[in-house]
Amino acid sequence: MNRKFLIVGAGRSGICCAKMLLETGDDFVIYDGNINLDKKATEEKIGKSGITFILDKITEKDLEGIDVCAVSPGVPYNSPVLTMAKEKGIPLWSEIELAYLYDKGEIIAITGTNGKTTTTSLVYEIVKAHNENTLLVGNIEIPYTGLALTSKQGGATVAEISSFQLETMVTFRPKVSAVLNITPDHLDRHGTMENYIELKKSITKNQTAEDFCVLNYDDEVLREFGKSLACKVLFFSAKEELTDGLFYKDGTVYKAENGTAAPYLTQQDTNLVGVHNFENIMAAILMTEAFGVPEETIKKAIKAFRAVEHRIEFVAEKNGVKYYNDSKGTNTDAAIKAIDAMPSKTVLIAGGYDKKSDYGEWVSHFPGKVRKLILIGQTRENIAAACEKIGFTDYTFAESLPEAVALASKEAKAGDCCLLSPACASWGMFKSYQQRGDMFKEEVNKM
Numbered sequence: 001m002n003r004k005f006l007i008v009g010a011g012r013s014g015i016c017c018a019k020m021l022l023e024t025g026d027d028f029v030i031y032d033g034n035i036n037l038d039k040k041a042t043e044e045k046i047g048k049s050g051i052t053f054i055l056d057k058i059t060e061k062d063l064e065g066i067d068v069c070a071v072s073p074g075v076p077y078n079s080p081v082l083t084m085a086k087e088k089g090i091p092l093w094s095e096i097e098l099a100y101l102y103d104k105g106e107i108i109a110i111t112g113t114n115g116k117t118t119t120t121s122l123v124y125e126i127v128k129a130h131n132e133n134t135l136l137v138g139n140i141e142i143p144y145t146g147l148a149l150t151s152k153q154g155g156a157t158v159a160e161i162s163s164f165q166l167e168t169m170v171t172f173r174p175k176v177s178a179v180l181n182i183t184p185d186h187l188d189r190h191g192t193m194e195n196y197i198e199l200k201k202s203i204t205k206n207q208t209a210e211d212f213c214v215l216n217y218d219d220e221v222l223r224e225f226g227k228s229l230a231c232k233v234l235f236f237s238a239k240e241e242l243t244d245g246l247f248y249k250d251g252t253v254y255k256a257e258n259g260t261a262a263p264y265l266t267q268q269d270t271n272l273v274g275v276h277n278f279e280n281i282m283a284a285i286l287m288t289e290a291f292g293v294p295e296e297t298i299k300k301a302i303k304a305f306r307a308v309e310h311r312i313e314f315v316a317e318k319n320g321v322k323y324y325n326d327s328k329g330t331n332t333d334a335a336i337k338a339i340d341a342m343p344s345k346t347v348l349i350a351g352g353y354d355k356k357s358d359y360g361e362w363v364s365h366f367p368g369k370v371r372k373l374i375l376i377g378q379t380r381e382n383i384a385a386a387c388e389k390i391g392f393t394d395y396t397f398a399e400s401l402p403e404a405v406a407l408a409s410k411e412a413k414a415g416d417c418c419l420l421s422p423a424c425a426s427w428g429m430f431k432s433y434q435q436r437g438d439m440f441k442e443e444v445n446k447m
Helices: 012-024 039-046 080-087 095-100 116-130 193-204 220-228 275-290 295-304 332-341 380-389 401-411 433-445
Strands: 004-008 027-032 053-055 068-071 092-094 106-111 134-138 156-160 176-179 212-216 232-237 245-249 252-257 260-266 313-318 321-325 346-350 370-375 395-397 417-420
Touching (some): 004 080, 012 027, 012 039, 012 068, 012 095, 068 080, 068 095, 106 116, 106 275, 116 156, 116 275, 212 220, 212 275, 220 232, 232 275, 252 275, 275 295, 313 433, 321 433, 346 401, 370 380
Parallel strands (some): 027 053, 134 156, 212 232, 232 245, 346 370, 346 417, 370 395
Antiparallel strands (some): 313 321
């Protein structure tokens, strides 16, 4: 298209953007705030030498001739480089937006505070069973720009979309979208809950009457939001018996049409545990039905599906104690769901990077359920203070995750569960939640 891009961020997304632009014939330069970026190694990953890099600081002169900024999700919308670009009238495109322009298939896009990865993975498996030309991309650790050019006419793309990516969406229009839930998260970046809610809603902004949006009826914000949408709205609920949509009751998912409900599937039809996973399943059913997948294919794929790694993932049983890895539980709502999913008394390992979360509701679930809380990371003092407020004192501190696992193994009794569900991001102590979860599994398996 003969445009010149400024790729903002030289991580995985930025590198995939650069590789894609090489194929499309567009020019680009790369900006990264890391003055010590290894330019040679980055060029080797991209497959091109002689790339122009701008590191650390950027000037107005650097933006001369730039047509579009391709923004990696880790770069805040109010960062100096993006603020300068906005002032100069340069469009900001997320990596998702750029890839979307080249995708030949139809899009299913999932956002929400919790459940995105499990739901996205399940939707992908269902759609792939129906259409082999299906891609899995987005916040699920697979940059969209890395695969968009491989898309095929008549194919499908299933995308997990984060609030970070929604900050810089322009024309992105999914055939089917979903907002699974909205609870406080990433307020350190988005500032207010109102801003965060509006970003999540924006996944629907380009949808029309020909499209679909799946919403959680139990979320009051989303229930009201559904009244304002131009597209067709489909609801699911784990608390209410709906007259239209899907609802969960006593271990069974029911499908309701015009007030008449019939069983759709039961706990015996899936390997997933916990009410939150039935919410994910219901969302996946609605999305894939709207996409045209037959019911028989949907049910078969659900039955074959296994839990996503790092999300209430069973690790091992040691000395009668079952160990679960929920490293992906990076906010309090996700961590509540993990605690509620445990079948017995639980020794809980939690804490990490401070995202300015409120821990009150989360710790209110501890009495009678959590035998011992072991706290690590930057947030441990704040979490301990929240525990003291409700009179929960069965907590202790550890300096590292290995120490926490060792303490947990001493505290847990036969028949108990031991759960890593931090309610916090991994940054500071770990590079990612995956690294944190892998270390937990390694320590457990060494016992």
